Amino acid sequence: MLEQVKDWDDDFYEKFKPIAMGFVNEAEKCLQCGKCTGQCPAAAVTPSYNPRKIIRDLVNGNLKRVFSSVELWQCFFCSGCYSVCPMDINFPFFVFMFRLAAMNEGYGWEDVKQLEGYAEKDYLKKGITVSTFERNPEAMETVGDISKIRMAAGLPPERKVSDRGLAEINMISDLSGMTSFMKKIGGVELLDCKTCDDAQMKRCKNKPLPAKVGKIKTKLRFYNYGEPGGKAHAEA
Amino acid sequence: MADNYLEAYGQETSRDVAGRTANYFQDLFSLEMPLGRMMKMMPGMVKFAAAGKDTREDLFKFMPQMMPMMKQAFTGKKEE
Numbered sequence: 001m002l003e004q005v006k007d008w009d010d011d012f013y014e015k016f017k018p019i020a021m022g023f024v025n026e027a028e029k030c031l032q033c034g035k036c037t038g039q040c041p042a043a044a045v046t047p048s049y050n051p052r053k054i055i056r057d058l059v060n061g062n063l064k065r066v067f068s069s070v071e072l073w074q075c076f077f078c079s080g081c082y083s084v085c086p087m088d089i090n091f092p093f094f095v096f097m098f099r100l101a102a103m104n105e106g107y108g109w110e111d112v113k114q115l116e117g118y119a120e121k122d123y124l125k126k127g128i129t130v131s132t133f134e135r136n137p138e139a140m141e142t143v144g145d146i147s148k149i150r151m152a153a154g155l156p157p158e159r160k161v162s163d164r165g166l167a168e169i170n171m172i173s174d175l176s177g178m179t180s181f182m183k184k185i186g187g188v189e190l191l192d193c194k195t196c197d198d199a200q201m202k203r204c205k206n207k208p209l210p211a212k213v214g215k216i217k218t219k220l221r222f223y224n225y226g227e228p229g230g231k232a233h234a235e236a
Numbered sequence: 237m238a239d240n241y242l243e244a245y246g247q248e249t250s251r252d253v254a255g256r257t258a259n260y261f262q263d264l265f266s267l268e269m270p271l272g273r274m275m276k277m278m279p280g281m282v283k284f285a286a287a288g289k290d291t292r293e294d295l296f297k298f299m300p301q302m303m304p305m306m307k308q309a310f311t312g313k314k315e316e
Contacts, residue, residue, distance in 0.1 A: 003242055009254035019261045063253045068241035097261075104260045105253065167287035174280020222241045 009061035024094060029087040030055045036081030036091055042074045048226040049074040051081050051091050058094065067102040069224035073111050106219045113185050119173075120182065127161030127169050184215060 013027060036051040043049045049071045057066050066072060075095045082090050102108050122128040143149070147157035161169075173179045238244035245253075285295035307313075 007249035007251065009249075009251040012250075012254040012258065015254075015258055016261065019258065019265055061250055061254060063250045063257065064241055064245050064248070065250075067253065067257075068244060100264070101257045101260060104257065164288050167284045171280040171284035174283070175277050179280070219244065220238070222244070224241055 003062075003064075009063065010059075012061045012063065013059050020097065024090070024097060026087055026089050027055055027059055027094065030059065030089060031087060032056060033086065035084045035086065039080050039084050041078060041080065042076060046071070046074050048223050050225050051075075053225050054098075055089065055091065055094070058098070063101075065224045066098060067105045067107055068219070068222055070221045071223065071225050072098060072102055073108050073221075106217060107221050109185060109216050109218045116182055116185060119178070124170060124173060124179070124182075126158065127166045128159055 017024065030052075032052055032055075034052045036055075037043050040049070040051060043051070054066055054069075054071065057063070072095065075092060077092045077095070079092050082088075082092060085091070099108060103112065151157055170179075282295070285291045
């Protein structure tokens with residue numbers, strides 16, 4: 001099947017600007033210079049990820065390609081592209097907005113699901129934003145478990161947050177809709193290769209991606225901007 | 237299973253997707269808050285207000301004013 005230029009909605013960006021109330025701007029000024037891609041650490045690891053191409057597709061209105069791509073989910077918001085952009089385009093904010101839109105289309109829920117464990121285990125119950133278990137494995141080897149260091153220094157193993165602080169965190173979570181969102185995506189366990197048993201491994205081979213995250217049906221995403229590459233490309 | 241995004245979308249064009257996305261963002265950035273969403277926010281606000289001493293006093297002062305408003309929101313009738 002071939003796609004034609006008339007299928008693209010080149011008015012979309014103009015329609016979208018007033019709706020977003022000034023949160024997004026200046027994408028139409030993009031020079032396609034590629035400075036964003038050149039300095040991007042995510043693009044260095046995954047060469048198919050290319051901020052320049054995503055901006056181009058947004059302005060041209062090729063939204064199917066952007067929303068169904070794996071690449072939209074490679075950005076980790078370092079904002080390096082924003083700092084080098086000669087036209088001051090806030091690309092990370094576009095990524096943020098278009099991840100929401102992609103989720104509305106049914107893509108990428110399995111990536112968001114991975115935040116749930118962190119939110120339910122530590123953030124909402126204890127108010128801790130950085131858990132001891134999610135530290136860099138290399139740091140764990142050299143420095144050791146942070147809770148042991150804290151105990152040796154005469155501190156409790158984890159930081160204590162006051163009841164009022166905890167209530168405030170929960171209020172913010174309720175007000176911003178995060179609590180109801182977490183409830184919506186709950187229900188399906190994601191498989192972790194390090195801890196999985198034989199039964200899970202079998203299931204994993206039959207069914208590589210979760211078709212449903214909580215109550216939401218997910219769709220399969222594609223590498224729409226080229227070969228994913230990975231380690232071999234990063235070394236070359 | 238589809239091999240690429242064009243097969244996955246089938247006959248749908250980017251114009252259809254753009255329409256859906258524009259509607260989604262219009263709802264998301266709408267300043268009008270539906271009653272359902274407002275009611276979802278209530279437990280969090282009450283939980284927070286009940287946690288501290290000063291905020292608890294404010295909550296109890298505000299309760300008599302709040303109840304008629306909530307009744308009106310549910311029933312649609314204005315009490316006199």
